[in-house]
Amino acid sequence: MTLLQAFPLHHYLIISAILFSLGLYIVLVRKNAVAILMGIELILNSTNINFVAFSRYATQAISGQVFAVFVIILAAAEAAVALAIILNIYQNLKTVDVDEANELKH
Amino acid sequence: MERYLWLIPLLPAIGAVINLLIGRFLGKRLVSVIACGTVLVSFILSSIVLYHLLKLPSENRLIRDIVYTWINSGTLNINLTFLIDPLSAIMIMVVTGVSFVIHVYSIGYMANDKRYARYFGFLNLFVFAMLLLVTGDNLLLMFVGWEGVGLCSYLLIGFWFEKKENAIAGMKAFIVNRIGDFGFTLGILLLFWSIGTASGVWTINFPELRAHINVIPPATITVIAILLFIGATGKSAQIPLYVWLPDAMAGPTPVSALIHAATMVTAGVYMIARMNFLYILSPTAMLIVAIVGVGTAVYAGTIGLVQNDIKKVLAYSTISQLGYMFLGVGVGAFAAGIFHLMTHAFFKALLFLGSGSVIHGTGGEQDIRKMGGLKKYMPITFWTFLIGTLAIAGIPGLSGFFSKDEILWKAFSSAHGGHWILWLAGVLGAGLTALYMFRLVFVTFFGENRLASGVMSHPDEYRDNAGHTTHDKSHIHESPPVMTIPLIILAILSIIGGYVGIPAVLGGSNQIEHFMEPVFASESGCKNGVCPIEPPSNQLHSLTTTHEPSSAEHHSTTTEILLMLISVVVVLFSIFTAYYLYIKKSELPAQIAQKFSGLYNLLLNKYYVDEIYQIIIVNNLLRLNNFLAHKIDLGMIDWLVDNSARGTVRVSTDSGWVDYRLVDGAVNTTAQGVLVGGDAMRRTQTGLLKNYLAWAVGGTIVIIICFLLFVI
Numbered sequence: 001m002t003l004l005q006a007f008p009l010h011h012y013l014i015i016s017a018i019l020f021s022l023g024l025y026i027v028l029v030r031k032n033a034v035a036i037l038m039g040i041e042l043i044l045n046s047t048n049i050n051f052v053a054f055s056r057y058a059t060q061a062i063s064g065q066v067f068a069v070f071v072i073i074l075a076a077a078e079a080a081v082a083l084a085i086i087l088n089i090y091q092n093l094k095t096v097d098v099d100e101a102n103e104l105k106h
Numbered sequence: 107m108e109r110y111l112w113l114i115p116l117l118p119a120i121g122a123v124i125n126l127l128i129g130r131f132l133g134k135r136l137v138s139v140i141a142c143g144t145v146l147v148s149f150i151l152s153s154i155v156l157y158h159l160l161k162l163p164s165e166n167r168l169i170r171d172i173v174y175t176w177i178n179s180g181t182l183n184i185n186l187t188f189l190i191d192p193l194s195a196i197m198i199m200v201v202t203g204v205s206f207v208i209h210v211y212s213i214g215y216m217a218n219d220k221r222y223a224r225y226f227g228f229l230n231l232f233v234f235a236m237l238l239l240v241t242g243d244n245l246l247l248m249f250v251g252w253e254g255v256g257l258c259s260y261l262l263i264g265f266w267f268e269k270k271e272n273a274i275a276g277m278k279a280f281i282v283n284r285i286g287d288f289g290f291t292l293g294i295l296l297l298f299w300s301i302g303t304a305s306g307v308w309t310i311n312f313p314e315l316r317a318h319i320n321v322i323p324p325a326t327i328t329v330i331a332i333l334l335f336i337g338a339t340g341k342s343a344q345i346p347l348y349v350w351l352p353d354a355m356a357g358p359t360p361v362s363a364l365i366h367a368a369t370m371v372t373a374g375v376y377m378i379a380r381m382n383f384l385y386i387l388s389p390t391a392m393l394i395v396a397i398v399g400v401g402t403a404v405y406a407g408t409i410g411l412v413q414n415d416i417k418k419v420l421a422y423s424t425i426s427q428l429g430y431m432f433l434g435v436g437v438g439a440f441a442a443g444i445f446h447l448m449t450h451a452f453f454k455a456l457l458f459l460g461s462g463s464v465i466h467g468t469g470g471e472q473d474i475r476k477m478g479g480l481k482k483y484m485p486i487t488f489w490t491f492l493i494g495t496l497a498i499a500g501i502p503g504l505s506g507f508f509s510k511d512e513i514l515w516k517a518f519s520s521a522h523g524g525h526w527i528l529w530l531a532g533v534l535g536a537g538l539t540a541l542y543m544f545r546l547v548f549v550t551f552f553g554e555n556r557l558a559s560g561v562m563s564h565p566d567e568y569r570d571n572a573g574h575t576t577h578d579k580s581h582i583h584e585s586p587p588v589m590t591i592p593l594i595i596l597a598i599l600s601i602i603g604g605y606v607g608i609p610a611v612l613g614g615s616n617q618i619e620h621f622m623e624p625v626f627a628s629e630s631g632c633k634n635g636v637c638p639i640e641p642p643s644n645q646l647h648s649l650t651t652t653h654e655p656s657s658a659e660h661h662s663t664t665t666e667i668l669l670m671l672i673s674v675v676v677v678l679f680s681i682f683t684a685y686y687l688y689i690k691k692s693e694l695p696a697q698i699a700q701k702f703s704g705l706y707n708l709l710l711n712k713y714y715v716d717e718i719y720q721i722i723i724v725n726n727l728l729r730l731n732n733f734l735a736h737k738i739d740l741g742m743i744d745w746l747v748d749n750s751a752r753g754t755v756r757v758s759t760d761s762g763w764v765d766y767r768l769v770d771g772a773v774n775t776t777a778q779g780v781l782v783g784g785d786a787m788r789r790t791q792t793g794l795l796k797n798y799l800a801w802a803v804g805g806t807i808v809i810i811i812c813f814l815l816f817v818i
Contacts, residue, residue, distance in 0.1 A: 024803060027799055028796055028799055028800050028803065029796075036795075098794065098795050098796065099794055099796070101793070101795070102792065102793030102794050103793060104791060104793040105791060105792055105793030105794075106788040106789070106791040106792075106793075
């Protein structure tokens with residue numbers, strides 16, 4: 001029995017869904033900005049798993065895997081930018097607690 | 107020749123315009139030169155016109171000059187046309203000649219007046235209007251001149267308007283004139299309408315009127331004649347509209363001389379003479395004219411007898427002499443009336459200017475009771491005044507004798523209503539004239555001077571416009587030559603002016619009557635203004651058949667000379683009476699006045715006519731005025747206006763409420779709603795990233811669920 005038959009697609013999809021939810025949970029709940037960034041990474045990686053799984057199981061082409069490379073690059077760039085923003089927030093507010101950055105409150 | 111007729115009225119008009127508009131800046135000398143010069147040139151032109159007229163054969167003595175087409179409507183043509191025939195030739199000579207003399211006199215009399223230029227402007231304007239009146243060839247143009255002289259009379263009477271009485275006198279003159287003018291206008295309209303409907307020719311110019319006058323029924327002619335005569339009573343100060351003329355003495359004396367003696371007041375006589383073809387057809391109207399004329403003559407004479415203001419005596423004398431002129435034209439003696447107009451212009455202007463000289467020389471005194479003995483202080487004034495008085499009294503040899511005598515003779519003998527009663531009344535008037543005029547001369551110039559003895563009763567009023575205020579006899583002086591030379595000129599004219607009218611019975615040829623014959627020929631066969639001459643007896647034949655044709659020949663030369671002698675005797679008797687009363691026994695008049703104090707007061711107060719008019723007419727008119735003003739104008743109309751204003755305010759308040767409550771309410775509620783909504787929506791802006799993300803995720807889940815439910 002091949003690996004593709006032993007582990008059907010939905011196994012991977014479930015894993016990525018679980019990872020996605022965990023990442024979403026972190027983004028919504030954690031106070032620390034860096035933690036929120038980690039959560040975003042988790043979400044991005046879970047989508048990567050999704051892409052690769054579909055590319056392996058559902059088609060002969062490898063577009064999904066190529067796209068996953070894109071996503072990784074994007075994640076890196078985005079992490080750099082986000083960290084720059086957090087740095088600025090820290091310099092202005094002396095904390096990385098996102099609850100403190102509420103100047104747009106009514 | 108015709109081309110230049112329009113210059114005669116135009117030159118004084120130009121003088122008036124210049125002097126009125128820019129005279130203030132021209133200096134007194136230039137103003138005088140312009141004013142007198144224009145009138146002088148007009149006089150010279152009038153003389154030239156007269157000369158040309160005399161060269162024409164007497165049937166054709168008519169010059170017309172159509173200057174401008176004024177009204178041209180269908181068959182109606184009324185143009186600015188000047189007409190010179192013997193009648194208007196005499197008038198323009200008299201008007202321009204006497205005006206010139208008076209203009210020169212005014213240079214001296216008004217020398218220190220602060221409105222010098224305006225005075226001369228008005229005077230020139232008057233001459234222009236008067237010339238328009240006498241040379242106009244249709245009734246409308248004559249009426250324009252008629253109104254124009256009335257206007258100038260008003261302006262000049264009220265010239266010293268700082269004193270209220272002068273302004274009121276001016277108003278009185280204009281208003282009383284206007285009443286007469288109303289009759290005049292009605293007459294013109296009735297004439298125009300009746301001649302148009304009866305003959306189909308719609309016209310009011312004199313030659314055509316004369317040609318077509320016979321088509322109008324006699325009753326209408328009488329009415330027209332009477333209406334026109336009402337206008338004449340206003341303008342020429344006859345009963346009942348004479349009341350303005352004594353008050354008009356408030357104006358400067360040269361104005362009184364020119365306007366209220368020599369020219370304007372004669373306009374009524376001129377009008378009747380001009381419309382002779384109308385009056386000849388209505389014996390009733392002529393009788394009325396004659397009776398009013400001679401009645402006024404006697405009436406005014408009685409009032410003049412007791413007046414104490416030198417100018418008022420002369421004013422009533424003017425009214426009286428005008429009565430004579432109307433007597434003349436009222437019995438068909440048109441030439442005699444105009445002849446008297448001419449001689450009267452000379453001696454009355456002389457008398458008025460002489461009185462002005464007296465007023466000037468005595469420093470503003472006008473009350474003859476305060477004068478006396480002036481003949482040694484003012485010899486030239488005295489002698490010329492005496493000549494004028496002799497002329498007006500009708501002493502043989504001077505002009506007044508010939509003209510007045512002609513009228514009296516015609517009043518007795520004329521076939522158009524001559525009657526011995528009219529003659530007798532005329533003689534009575536002549537006696538009164540001589541009496542009051544010589545009273546004036548004796549009291550003013552003879553006897554002892556009373557000037558220093560009394561306190562001046564009106565110190566400021568009579569401040570002479572030459573600035574003199576001295577009132578004692580040491581300062582009485584003769585007037586300067588610029589004032590005395592006109593007196594001398596007029597005196598000469600008063601003497602020789604009558605020699606153009608020496609009647610046949612005295613050996614003369616009565617040139618003036620023959621000169622004017624074509625104008626007064628009553629034959630209606632005149633075409634284009636050319637009227638064939640009739641020998642005098644045929645002239646009377648061609649009238650209505652109710653007269654005995656030979657009545658003219660009944661009155662022989664003997665009668666004429668006899669009547670002449672009677673009038674001369676009456677006049678001499680009056681002069682002697684005046685001498686007796688005012689020189690010989692000078693206390694007698696006061697005693698007579700006291701004895702007949704009722705009559706004396708009646709005469710002194712001018713028969714209380716002014717007061718009667720005031721009570722009956724003026725006060726009631728004023729009452730009507732007040733009623734209309736207060737009850738109707740203020741009461742009703744203003745009440746309407748105020749209440750509509752109030753209503754408008756109320757309506758606007760109500761609609762304001764609607765505006766305020768409803769409209770603004772809607773707007774405000776909407777705003778309120780937005781605010782409340784906004785308030786609610788604001789809660790979502792927590793500023794916390796977490797919340798925003800939570801909402802986003804929640805929204806995504808909802809979309810997915812919906813997607814799953816409804817699409818799959």
